[in-house]
Amino acid sequence: MPPIHDDQRVAVIADSQNLYHSAHSRYSRNVDYTELLDAAVGDRELVRAVAYVIRADSPAEEDFFEALRDIGFETKIKDIKTFPDGSQKANWDLGMCLDAVTLASKVDTVVLCSGDGDFERLCTHLRHEGVRTEVFGFGSSTAEELVGAADSFVDMNENEERYLL
Numbered sequence: 001m002p003p004i005h006d007d008q009r010v011a012v013i014a015d016s017q018n019l020y021h022s023a024h025s026r027y028s029r030n031v032d033y034t035e036l037l038d039a040a041v042g043d044r045e046l047v048r049a050v051a052y053v054i055r056a057d058s059p060a061e062e063d064f065f066e067a068l069r070d071i072g073f074e075t076k077i078k079d080i081k082t083f084p085d086g087s088q089k090a091n092w093d094l095g096m097c098l099d100a101v102t103l104a105s106k107v108d109t110v111v112l113c114s115g116d117g118d119f120e121r122l123c124t125h126l127r128h129e130g131v132r133t134e135v136f137g138f139g140s141s142t143a144e145e146l147v148g149a150a151d152s153f154v155d156m157n158e159n160e161e162r163y164l165l
Contacts, residue, residue: 008108008132012040012049013100014073015092015114022115022138026157029164034071036163039154040111040136047107049073050099052092056080097122104131111136112150117143123150 019031037049051073053065057080065075076099080090093116100110100122110126112119115137123133123146132151135142139155147153156163 008044009047009106010041010044010109010111011047011100011103011107012037012073012111012113013096014049014051015096015112015116015119016051016053016068017090017092018114018116018137022141023164026138026140027160027164031156032163032165033068033073036113036136036156037072039162040113040134044109046072048103050076052076052078052096054078054080054090054092056090093118100126104129108132109134113137115142115146117145120145120149127151 014033014036023029023031033051037046049072051068053061053068053075055061055077065077068075076092076095078090078092078095083089097119100112103110104126109132111134112123113136120143123135126133127149133149134152134154135146135150136154136156137146139157142153142155
């Protein structure tokens with residue numbers, strides 16, 4: 001496992017949908033993205049922070065997207081798709097993986113803010129490429145395989161007052 005050092009270049013990849021649902025299902029609260037970004041970067045050099053969000057035509061979401069940008073996140077926005085049967089889908093998993101793999105040559109560490117087990121293979125790949133992988137998620141809703149694939153895991157449940165608004 002590559003060590004942490006102050007001159008590390010860091011990319012933060014935030015799965016906003018996963019974080020939102022985890023925080024709301026357990027706490028009925030929102031994630032404090034300022035604290036999340038601060039904790040994820042620490043004293044290291046932030047190269048890029050990207051929050052992947054879904055537009056569902058909710059009145060407050062544009063304010064949320066703007067707040068993310070003010071904090072220092074680049075926002076990647078995908079519109080929710082509604083199918084004829086009424087089901088809806090919006091998924092950033094592939095886009096997040098492609099961006100993380102692309103950023104891997106420009107950073108020492110990728111911090112993935114998600115509990116989604118689908119990212120296990122991404123962490124394994126990044127580590128194979130010599131990139132440190134760190135995961136921030138709510139332990140109660142983070143896949144064990146994701147925790148096991150990362151170099152480190154920060155359980156946001158253990159410091160909920162820091163990570164929740």
